[in-house]
Amino acid sequence: QVQLVEFGGGLVQAGGSLRLSCAASGRTFSGFAMGWFRRSPGKEREFVAAINWSGSTTYYADSVKGRFTISRDNAKNTVYLQMNAMKPEDTAVYYCAASRLGTIVVLVTNEADYWGQGTQVTVSS
Numbered sequence: 001q002v003q004l005v006e007f008g009g010g011l012v013q014a015g016g017s018l019r020l021s022c023a024a025s026g027r028t029f030s031g032f033a034m035g036w037f038r039r040s041p042g043k044e045r046e047f048v049a050a051i052n053w054s055g056s057t058t059y060y061a062d063s064v065k066g067r068f069t070i071s072r073d074n075a076k077n078t079v080y081l082q083m084n085a086m087k088p089e090d091t092a093v094y095y096c097a098a099s100r101l102g103t104i105v106v107l108v109t110n111e112a113d114y115w116g117q118g119t120q121v122t123v124s125s
Contacts (some may be wrong), residue, residue: 002026002114004096009119012086016123020081022096022116030074033099035107036081038092038121047110048094049081053102064090088125093118 008020020036035050049060049070058070069082079096097112106112 002029002032002098004098004114004116006094006096006116006119009094009121011122011124014086014088014123014125016086017082017084018086018121019083020094020096020119020121022079022081024077024079024096024098026077029077029098031100031102033102033104033107034070034072034079035097035099035104035112036070036079037095037097037110037112038090039095039118040089040092043092045095045110046092047108050104050107051079052104057104059104059108083121086123088123090121090123092121094121 003025005023012018036048039045051058051070067085072079095118096116098114099106100113
């Protein structure tokens with residue numbers, strides 16, 4: 001079993017930056033692929049970014065490519081999402097997720113095995 005807890009959400013102005021962190025419990029974190037998803041009011045859950053078990057492969061939604069960066073520190077059981085040049089349309093609840101597969105193939109289909117509780121990110125115009 002893996003438990004995921006997100007940190008770092010908040011309010012930021014358009015054009016600003018925010019970094020989300022996700023702390024994972026469990027000894028198998030380093031073998032899991034990790035991802036970030038978001039859900040805006042009235043919208044379906046949206047894939048944002050994913051990273052494989054080693055950090056050698058990353059993948060981004062077109063809407064965040066070039067602005068967001070996903071990374072991980074397996075020694076700290078933590079995955080990060082650095083968000084730059086933020087836009088009001090980035091406003092959402094952001095969820096950390098884990099896939100038992102070490103590759104990102106499941107995460108990019110908008111699915112995962114484990115989910116965090118979510119953290120609110122609000123971008124003001």
